[in-house]
Amino acid sequence: MSIRVIFLGTAGSVPTPERSLPAILVQRKAEQIMFDCGEGVQRQMIMAKTGFHRKMKIFISHLHGDHVLGLPGLLQTMALLNRERKLEVYGPVGIRRFVEAIKETIQFVLTFPVEIHEVEGAGVLCEEEEYVVQAVWANHVIPSLAYALVEKPRSGKFYEKPRSGKFYPEKAKALEIPEGPLWSKLQRGHKVKLPDGRVIKSEQVVGPSRPGRKIVYTGDTRPFKGFVKFAAGADLLIHDATFDDGLAEKAEEDGHSTPSQAAETARKAEANQLILTHFSARYGDTSELLKQARKIFKNTLAAEDFMKLEIPLLNGQ
Ligand SMILES: [Zn+2]
Numbered sequence: 001m002s003i004r005v006i007f008l009g010t011a012g013s014v015p016t017p018e019r020s021l022p023a024i025l026v027q028r029k030a031e032q033i034m035f036d037c038g039e040g041v042q043r044q045m046i047m048a049k050t051g052f053h054r055k056m057k058i059f060i061s062h063l064h065g066d067h068v069l070g071l072p073g074l075l076q077t078m079a080l081l082n083r084e085r086k087l088e089v090y091g092p093v094g095i096r097r098f099v100e101a102i103k104e105t106i107q108f109v110l111t112f113p114v115e116i117h118e119v120e121g122a123g124v125l126c127e128e129e130e131y132v133v134q135a136v137w138a139n140h141v142i143p144s145l146a147y148a149l150v151e152k153p154r155s156g157k158f159y160e161k162p163r164s165g166k167f168y169p170e171k172a173k174a175l176e177i178p179e180g181p182l183w184s185k186l187q188r189g190h191k192v193k194l195p196d197g198r199v200i201k202s203e204q205v206v207g208p209s210r211p212g213r214k215i216v217y218t219g220d221t222r223p224f225k226g227f228v229k230f231a232a233g234a235d236l237l238i239h240d241a242t243f244d245d246g247l248a249e250k251a252e253e254d255g256h257s258t259p260s261q262a263a264e265t266a267r268k269a270e271a272n273q274l275i276l277t278h279f280s281a282r283y284g285d286t287s288e289l290l291k292q293a294r295k296i297f298k299n300t301l302a303a304e305d306f307m308k309l310e311i312p313l314l315n316g317q
Pocket residue numbers: 012013064066067220278
């Protein structure tokens with residue numbers, strides 16, 4: 001089961017003809033998890049054919065307009081399309097007042113519940129059966145959160161099939177374990193007693209647990225202490241790269257990062273892949289920024305609107 005990441009908006013601050021405002025959509029099984037919600041996001045979703053009715057959570061990094069002004073339009077579009085499922089929105093304190101004020105002034109009638117979670121402290125914000133979303137305070141000019149979607153490790157001991165380690169039927173056959181309920185018991189991490197009296201442990205026929213995947217998103221930020229640890233081992237690190245290395249001073253002043261800083265973090269965090277995003281409108285072409293990052297961290301891409309990435313499970317499972 002792949003995780004798909006769709007970049008719906010990759011500009012910073014103001015949109016350009018090629019780039020919409022920040023929004024990143026993660027599709028995991030039947031669910032969509034969105035990081036930031038820039039203006040016009042619903043049109044980007046229509047173009048990317050993501051649908052509006054799936055289980056969904058939105059995580060807002062901070063309350064600068066480019067990251068949050070998409071919410072009113074998205075809510076309205078969802079209501080006009082008769083969404084019924086609850087929508088959950090997470091963000092720094094102020095997000096509740098923002099959504100309430102919009103609801104009052106625009107006076108649209110929502111067809112679905114909106115559950116707002118104001119984030120006051122770092123840590124695990126939501127825990128689902130198969131993954132958690134964690135946050136840490138970043139270093140921007142206003143309170144801003146960086147997020148990580150982290151799948152739980154999948155082990156034969158703790159999870160039912162199909163989240164257990166890989167099952168090897170040929171090993172089970174070699175041990176002459178009768179196919180059927182005994183196989184599934186072993187797959188679920190239990191030991192079994194065979195009719196001939198032998199006791200077989202799960203480890204004999206099931207591989208080790210598989211680590212979950214990890215996607216990290218910085219939001220707007222300068223490099224900051226503690227982030228390397230937060231992003232450690234990320235399959236995908238999506239990083240602010242608003243300005244090129246030559247404008248490092250401006251980046252510092254405005255609370256942003258440069259490609260080299262993003263790449264340095266990816267290297268230290270031992271991420272698998274780095275994606276630069278939130279580009280200043282001055283860059284029609286981002287190849288120079290990409291070059292700067294790749295000098296330090298080779299496996300880097302510059303995000304484009306509608307770029308899609310698949311993150312498969314290890315061993316293609
Ligand atoms: Zn921004």
